[in-house]
Amino acid sequence: MAKTKEQKKQMVENLKEKFGKMKIAVFADYFGLKVKEIQELKNLLKKQQSDYIISKKTLTELSLKNAGIEDIKLGEMEGGLGILFGYEDEITPVKVLTKFSKEHKALKIKGGILERKFINLEKVLELSKLPSKPELISKLLWQIKSPVSRLVNVLQGNLRGLTCLLNNLSKK
Numbered sequence: 001m002a003k004t005k006e007q008k009k010q011m012v013e014n015l016k017e018k019f020g021k022m023k024i025a026v027f028a029d030y031f032g033l034k035v036k037e038i039q040e041l042k043n044l045l046k047k048q049q050s051d052y053i054i055s056k057k058t059l060t061e062l063s064l065k066n067a068g069i070e071d072i073k074l075g076e077m078e079g080g081l082g083i084l085f086g087y088e089d090e091i092t093p094v095k096v097l098t099k100f101s102k103e104h105k106a107l108k109i110k111g112g113i114l115e116r117k118f119i120n121l122e123k124v125l126e127l128s129k130l131p132s133k134p135e136l137i138s139k140l141l142w143q144i145k146s147p148v149s150r151l152v153n154v155l156q157g158n159l160r161g162l163t164c165l166l167n168n169l170s171k172k
Contacts, residue, residue, distance in 0.1 A: 008059060011055065011056075011059050011063075012059050012062050012063045012066065013063075014063075015053075015055060015059065015060055015063035015064075015067075015083075016063040016066045016067045018051065018053075018083075018085050019063060019064060019067040019069060019085075019113075020067050021087060022085045022086060022087055022113075023086050023087060023088070023089070023090045023114075024084075024085075024086040024090040024093065024094065024112060024113065024114050024127075025083055025084065025085055025086070025112055025113040026083070026084040026086075026093075026094060026097055026109060026111070026112035026113075026124055027074065027077065027081060027082070027083055027084075027109070027110045027111050027112060028081075028082045028083075028084065028097065028101070028107055028108060028109045028110060029077070029078065029079030029080055029081070029082070029107070029108040029110060030054060030079070030080045030081075030082040030106070030107060031079045031080045031106065032106030032107075033104060033106045033107055037104055037106075038052075038054070038082075041097075041100050041107075044096050044100065045084060045093055045096055045097070048086070048088070048089070048092050048093050048096055049086075049087050049088040049089075050084060050085060050086045050087060050088075050092075050093040050096075051084070051085040051087075052082060052083070052084050052085075052097075053082070053083055053085070054080065054081065054082050054083075055081055055082075055083060056081070057074040057075055057077070057081050058075075060074055060081060060083065061073075061074050061075070068116070069113060069116050071118065072113065072118050077110045077111075079108065079110075082107075084097050084112075089132060089133050090114065090127065091127055091128070091130050091131070091132045091133065092132045092133070094112075094124060094127045094128045095128050095132065097109065097128075098124070098125065098128040099128075109121055109124055109125075111124065112124050114127070
């Protein structure tokens with residue numbers, strides 16, 4: 001069923017808002033996916049504070065222009081347009097989408113927007129290989145904690161040696 005002019009205006013305004021607050025957006029061709037599979041993807045992404053919506057290319061281009069993001073030609077992309085919006089983290093939603101696209105071959109990633117500039121498929125795939133923010137934080141904390149832990153172990157080694165020496169002397 002065709003959308004009314006008012007529904008299209010509302011969709012453009014909604015997309016403009018999403019493009020305004022997103023940290024990353026990834027475009028994918030969803031043709032060939034079943035409704036159940038798209039719903040499964042949406043549920044996976046919702047856990048990561050992300051959205052996945054399906055939109056018309058012309059309405060999306062209009063909302064991009066309204067959001068101040070230029071030079072993105074969605075009309076040149078083949079297939080349907082599904083858009084992943086990542087709001088909290090740039091990496092984790094992309095990891096979820098690329099993993100899902102490997103399991104469901106019908107979903108084809110086309111490119112995306114990072115820091116208000118278009119990125120191609122190769123850059124999206126590179127992003128999916130990076131560690132996520134929580135992983136980086138845990139690695140940093142481990143690096144900070146590591147020297148202190150080593151120092152404690154060295155100091156405990158001396159104390160253990162002293163107690164063993166005193167224990168052996170008391171037995172003699």
